[in-house]
Amino acid sequence: MRYRKIPDETVRRLPQYLRAVSFVHKQGCKYVSSQELAERLHMKSPQIRKDLSYFGAFGVKGTGYPVETLLGRIREILKLNTPQKAALIGAGRLGKALASYPGFRLYGFDIVEVFDRSPRKIGRKIGGVEIKDVAHLGDLGKRGIRLALLAVPAGAAQEVAERLVEAGVRGILNLAPCYLKLPKRIKVVTIDIAMELGILPYYV
Amino acid sequence: MRYRKIPDETVRRLPQYLRAVSFVHKQGCKYVSSQELAERLHMKSPQIRKDLSYFGAFGVKGTGYPVETLLGRIREILKLNTPQKAALIGAGRLGKALASYPGFRLYGFDIVEVFDRSPRKIGRKIGGVEIKDVAHLGDLGKRGIRLALLAVPAGAAQEVAERLVEAGVRGILNLAPCYLKLPKRIKVVTIDIAMELGILPYYV
């Protein structure tokens, strides 16, 4: 077999596992048990065992999972084992924060292009990358850039997203508070910080 | 009955409904159908009808849901009908972006306090609010501040979060790439942007 079909919910948790296992790895541990991970992630251990079982039995009974193998497998499934180039659209306050965010490295992401609309910003540098005119995206796909971080105002998001798709982008992390209507083959993940905050009062 | 028990997944979708219905409201529509919302949100219409049915039958058959009533009900369930005060911890690049983010208003959130550790920042203003020393949180709970946005480095997040809980905060939106170990009564929502990006290559 290649791998069994991996449930959506499991895929959604893999990046969390990656982060937690990386942490354990940095501490120098060779093995990690499902209990340990469960505690760290506020989950139950059978859940983790089941998730990991979807991509092959490589845990060692009585000991746990070999940390390096585990990292490799998760990266392999998520296709993070080769560095992923990404473009950032929007060099406003949020764009600046993203451009200098160190956390992307853990997942092998590299922001290699930054675009903005404002002539005042074009030509300047953020995060070591020169800001270019968003009117000239060029063929991002051909340059190996299939991911984009969209940090533009909600009013411009749909239009820019369509142009990104034309430019060969296949996946978009949308930080504007709106939905994007794009062809089904394009994967969109939207993060609306205010919306996430919106559920807190219910539980408080 | 008060309301039937609302499933977790439904609660999670309410902020999305709120955003979408607000949009329709701004366009001046009096009614919106489950189909319309479904299209806008990339969902199926029975899902939306079921979700809305959990808090009372107020849709008009043949027409749809009255937009204003719908907004009111969702706000009521989410406890967003009264303005919610929030504190922002961390005035770095991300903190600055959050302080000036206009999207919070839709949900009735108001950032009334900003804290940071750096003496260089303390005393300055962002988003119209003076930055105070994080060492002196005071009793946030007594001042009606039960929510906090945590935008500090991962290394400091756990410690600051514990102090927030002592200060009377009940819900935390954690933007640091780490898990927080806090009493169960505290609701934590973590957003790790890099992690969300992490699932894109799998689908691309």
Place this chain on the structure above:
DNA sequence: CCTTGTGAAAAACTTCACAGCC
């Protein structure tokens, strides 16, 4: 026609419990 509201069916996911192995 058009819609909502909902029980029932189906699907998806989580948890349990324990065999098997170190």
Place this chain on the structure above:
DNA sequence: GGCTGTGAAGTTTTTCACAAGG
């Protein structure tokens, strides 16, 4: 003793199908 891996059981969530109403 410890831990993994997994079928089966249990739970939650989604989808369907259609009665009932405008």
